[in-house]
Structures are given as C-alpha cells and as structure tokens.
Amino acid sequence: AQKITQTQPGMFVQEKEAVTLDCTYDTSDQSYGLFWYKQPSSGEMIFLIYQGSYDEQNATEGRYSLNFQKARKSANLVISASQLGDSAMYFCAMREANFGNEKLTFGTGTRLTIIP
C-alpha cells in the first residue's frame, strides 16, 4: 500500500483564490509527522509546514495551513490567496520513527499552476 498518496497530479487555480492540495497517508505508528515541501522549477526543495501526530492544533505558517484529520489519515495543504510564485510541485511527506530508525516517505507530488 502507498504510504503517502497525492491524488492530484496537476491543478490549475486562478490567482488570489485559495487552493487545497490533498494528501492521505498510511501508518500504524502512533507517533509520526507530516510535512509539505515546495519544489519550484529551479529544483530546490523548500520546507513549508510540519504537523506532528500529537499536535492538537492544525499547523499554520503564513499563507499555508495544514488541515490535519487524523481519523481520516489526511493532511491537506491549504494555500490562501494564491500568488503566481506559488506555481510549483508540492510534495507531502511523512516521518515515522521506530526504535530509533527514521523512515521518511514522500508522495509523488502535485503540480500547481496559478493562472493570472
């Protein structure tokens, strides 16, 4: 089974609109973390936001928020007031740590294009 599933290979959104990028995950661990990274066309990986499994509040960082629904095993990224510079690939990732061994799994990504 896929550990991280991103079902939207591509999305087109009008500038200034909000956008939700979907991510579902699969783990049997109680303690884990979920990340979102942005990869512009230049290729670098940029950290956006992190949510721990025990965090009660949804994580927010500026225009980014993570809609964490533990029972549904989903960790969607919400970008408010989208900008042209938001056009990029977005990756959801999960961290699991078992007995000191760290596992990091990335999804296949969603390509977001912001239309002026």
Add this chain to the structure above:
Amino acid sequence: NAGVTQTPKFRILKIGQSMTLQCTQDMNHNYMYWYRQDPGMGLKLIYYSVGAGITDKGEVPNGYNVSRSTTEDFPLRLELAAPSQTSVYFCASRRQATYEQYFGPGTRLTVT
C-alpha cells in the same frame, strides 16, 4: 552561512565508474540525509545519519555507501555506476530538536 552545499552540480558517468557526491552543512546539524529523485517522482531516502560515526540505511540503499566522520560532511559514494542510478540527488540536514530539513541544491547525475 552557506547552509547545505553539494558538489558537483552535474555529472555524467559511464557504466561501471565510481564517484563521490559531496555534501557539507555549516549549521552544526546532527541529522543528515541523502535522497534521490527520479523524473516525475517524489524523493526516496537512500541513507541518513544521526551524528558523526552513525549511519543507517533508508529505503533504497543498494549501490551506495556513506560515511560520516565529521558533523559537517556526509559524502555519498556510488560504486559501479548503473543507468538505474541516473537521478537527481539531494542532501539535507536538520537539528535534533526540530523536523524541518534544509536541502542542498541537488546534483544531477546521468549514467550512460
């Protein structure tokens, strides 16, 4: 403060050749990671290290070796390069207390 630096930026190898991808961080981070990203895919973890002298395998370690003799450096060695190792390689690091990883700019490797 340069962050995470990787050399080289690009490399073409012939099948069977060997090379070392260099990674250095100047943030005194304990944790360091090597990933590969195949075209159109997410990143896959090759190896990671939780401190000098300690390394562990990730999801796709076959064909690679690592060492961590200092906090700053985490080189990745490819022995007997194969076309399946054509990929973009990213090095990353983080502090022990947080989970945010800082990535280097990547090395684009082609094996022909």
